[in-house]
Amino acid sequence: xxxxxxxxxxxxxxxxxxxxxxxxxxxxxxxxxxxxxxxxxxxxxxxxxxxxxxxxxxxxxxxxxxxxxxxxxxxxxxxxxxxxxxxxxxxxxxxxxxxxxxxxxxxxxxxxxxxxxxxxxxxxxxxxxxxxxxxxxxxxxxxxxxxxxxxxxxxxxxxxxxxxxxxxxxxxxxxxxxxxxxxxxxxxxxxxxxxxxxxxxxxxxxxxxxxxxxxxxxxxxxxxxxxxxxxxxxxxxxxxxxxxxxxxxxxxxxxxxxxxxxxxxxxxxxxxxxxxxxxxxxxxxxxxxxxxxxxxxxxxxxxxxxxxxxxxxxxxxxxxxxxxxxxxxxxxxxxxxxxxxxxxxxxxxxxxxxxxxxxxxxxxxxxxxxxxxxxxxxxxxxxxxxxxxxxxxxxxxxxxxxxxxxxxxxxxxxxxxxxxxxxxxxxxxxxxxxxxxxxxxxxxxxxxxxxxxxxxxxxxxxxxxxxxxxxxxxxxxxxxxxxxxxxxxxxxxxxxxxxxxxxxxxxxxxxxxxxxxxxxxxxxxxxxxxxxxxxxxxxxxxxxxxxxxxxxxx
Amino acid sequence: xxxxxxxxxxxxxxxxxxxxxxxxxxxxxxxxxxxxxxxxxxxxxxxxxxxxxxxxxxxxxxxxxxxxxxxxxxxxxxxxxxxxxxxxxxxxxxxxxxxxxxxxxxxxxxxxxxxxxxxxxxxxxxxxxxxxxxxxxxxxxxxxxxxxxxxxxxxxxxxxxxxxxxxxxxxxxxxxxxxxxxxxxxxxxxxxxxxxxxxxxxxxxxxxxxxxxxxxxxxxxxxxxxxxxxxxxxxxxxxxxxxxxxx
Numbered sequence: 001x002x003x004x005x006x007x008x009x010x011x012x013x014x015x016x017x018x019x020x021x022x023x024x025x026x027x028x029x030x031x032x033x034x035x036x037x038x039x040x041x042x043x044x045x046x047x048x049x050x051x052x053x054x055x056x057x058x059x060x061x062x063x064x065x066x067x068x069x070x071x072x073x074x075x076x077x078x079x080x081x082x083x084x085x086x087x088x089x090x091x092x093x094x095x096x097x098x099x100x101x102x103x104x105x106x107x108x109x110x111x112x113x114x115x116x117x118x119x120x121x122x123x124x125x126x127x128x129x130x131x132x133x134x135x136x137x138x139x140x141x142x143x144x145x146x147x148x149x150x151x152x153x154x155x156x157x158x159x160x161x162x163x164x165x166x167x168x169x170x171x172x173x174x175x176x177x178x179x180x181x182x183x184x185x186x187x188x189x190x191x192x193x194x195x196x197x198x199x200x201x202x203x204x205x206x207x208x209x210x211x212x213x214x215x216x217x218x219x220x221x222x223x224x225x226x227x228x229x230x231x232x233x234x235x236x237x238x239x240x241x242x243x244x245x246x247x248x249x250x251x252x253x254x255x256x257x258x259x260x261x262x263x264x265x266x267x268x269x270x271x272x273x274x275x276x277x278x279x280x281x282x283x284x285x286x287x288x289x290x291x292x293x294x295x296x297x298x299x300x301x302x303x304x305x306x307x308x309x310x311x312x313x314x315x316x317x318x319x320x321x322x323x324x325x326x327x328x329x330x331x332x333x334x335x336x337x338x339x340x341x342x343x344x345x346x347x348x349x350x351x352x353x354x355x356x357x358x359x360x361x362x363x364x365x366x367x368x369x370x371x372x373x374x375x376x377x378x379x380x381x382x383x384x385x386x387x388x389x390x391x392x393x394x395x396x397x398x399x400x401x402x403x404x405x406x407x408x409x410x411x412x413x414x415x416x417x418x419x420x421x422x423x424x425x426x427x428x429x430x431x432x433x434x435x436x437x438x439x440x441x442x443x444x445x446x447x448x449x450x451x452x453x454x455x456x457x458x459x460x461x462x463x464x465x466x467x468x469x470x471x472x473x474x475x476x477x478x479x480x481x482x483x484x485x486x487x488x489x490x491x492x493x494x495x496x497x498x499x500x501x502x503x504x505x506x507x508x509x510x511x512x513x514x515x516x517x518x519x520x521x522x523x524x525x526x527x528x529x530x531x532x533x534x535x536x537x538x539x540x541x542x543x544x545x546x547x548x549x550x551x552x553x554x
Numbered sequence: 555x556x557x558x559x560x561x562x563x564x565x566x567x568x569x570x571x572x573x574x575x576x577x578x579x580x581x582x583x584x585x586x587x588x589x590x591x592x593x594x595x596x597x598x599x600x601x602x603x604x605x606x607x608x609x610x611x612x613x614x615x616x617x618x619x620x621x622x623x624x625x626x627x628x629x630x631x632x633x634x635x636x637x638x639x640x641x642x643x644x645x646x647x648x649x650x651x652x653x654x655x656x657x658x659x660x661x662x663x664x665x666x667x668x669x670x671x672x673x674x675x676x677x678x679x680x681x682x683x684x685x686x687x688x689x690x691x692x693x694x695x696x697x698x699x700x701x702x703x704x705x706x707x708x709x710x711x712x713x714x715x716x717x718x719x720x721x722x723x724x725x726x727x728x729x730x731x732x733x734x735x736x737x738x739x740x741x742x743x744x745x746x747x748x749x750x751x752x753x754x755x756x757x758x759x760x761x762x763x764x765x766x767x768x769x770x771x772x773x774x775x776x777x778x779x780x781x782x783x784x785x786x787x788x789x790x791x792x793x794x795x796x797x798x799x800x801x
Binding site for chain 2: 307550
């Protein structure tokens, strides 16, 4: 046990991004941290807590005491499963620390347990906070008891375990199934294929939540006709035990819940003890087929390009060829248009959206302002969440020196990194804006306006991300996945983009309240505001980030 | 005659302080002239890599001045860097790119024409026996192959000044021989090579002069012959140990 804890500690320390050494930067990062907590963690916790409370109140009346809480627990578990799969796979099989761990006289279950604990502690902090809020929301609606509190505290720290164990089991089985696979491309195909299947399965289950109408939702939950709940009750059957333990103050169910967790953990360790090492060895033995490059290919590849273009391609190739970047950057970029298209196709014909469209066409009830705010929010959230700008320098890692010894100005290199983030972020928001404008029949002028405002939003948020990452990039990482995880710049960037979205909404509200009019004024105001932000921040980022990189390591 | 040769690398009173007080390089003075191969020798942590990073513009000097081909690296960084071919001590760079993509990126950065780069790539990759792996991602390369790719990419633009940080590390004997041959040829063509090494035999075989460094200070600068004459009947290894103890 001592060995496992020491190993976990070492792995965690290795992954952490410490505070900046300089006092000024350290203080600045503390402020950013507080801001991020205020903009991300607290709003999320409040939303989950309030939703749980409301659902529980509605369901208690209908006779489904713990169903609301169970719904949130299932939701958290399923997202932990989806997002955890690639993380666990990467930590178990593709992290470079394996080269140092495997030669040590450690048992397989010790390595696996340490890696699992590392992932659990590094990935579950947000989940703890949200689960705790869900329990508080439940207690507010259903009443509080000592046994309930004890069970909730145990639940907060144990609920994230089982999804991680599932991820571990799936990863181990998947790698065991790659016996005949020899090419990295096939492994990628298998991993992505399985991720896709998982995603589709969850989307299908979530599709069965039964609409956004409260009555439908409550009746389907109480009547056990909710597909999401029925599927998740099987997949995460332990959630039910915990929810019952809280609702019925039943210690036996709590013990049953804990035994299930322990049983599955032991089962996973037994499985991993047999299958893990062969899987690791197989992954280390795969390789692409070696073919001789034709002279035609060589000549074609050797064409001269402008340095900007060459750099741009380098950045794009790194982003598209690295699994961790594909998951955290590319997928987070293009999930938005997919979701927008899905909502418009799936719910576009529903009464609620059709009514909104009608109101928009009639310029009623400030719907056009809500529409503008949606576009603004989307356009700041996409580049804020995709972590492309906020890892611009982090991605260079140990070879950040390269930026400094090549004869290309820092400003130019920063512009290219910005261009990469813009191309990705704006292409995604462009698609979303176009789809929304087509659905809402905004007309060409407004569509062009929305596209321009969206571009400016992307530009401003990209600049923000690049500046943030230049202040204190995470340059020490074991693999690209570790570059993204625990990277406070990514977290801060997302917080800032959410904060700017909140400020936009407050500004719009303050402008709208006195007159209940002013759509044209507001459209002009936001255009001017974004132009101002972009001109100030574009210049600031270029100069400040260049100075930061120049002084980096010095 | 020697003093008339152009000074391609010149460091004047160069000092580097990290944080408030850690003196990594202490008033170092030296020049490397055209036609010279200069070895930078010292123990681990002596300040070799810090000095090399200042020469290449990765770090700025706290005090002093560095010029490359007459250009001040602090005032005209881009012009100075264009004259440098640098091999870093860590070859794990842009591993998602193929070897050819990486070399082409470097060639684009230095503005090398298609014809010239094709000729250089053919020649260098044949010399270092990496031609057959050019289209494979560098993540699939061994450490030694990555090091060879670093050498090829650093030399593809045929710069007058080579600055190499432990260039032989990880190279197989064939590639090490090819690099040594190229270093000699490069110096004979009127250019210069400045490289750090722990391996005294390499310095002995190659260098016209060596600079011995200890705790950030230059403790010896001159030819190997002169050094050997000052310590008769001692091996180079023994002399190195003695100087480090004396200093």
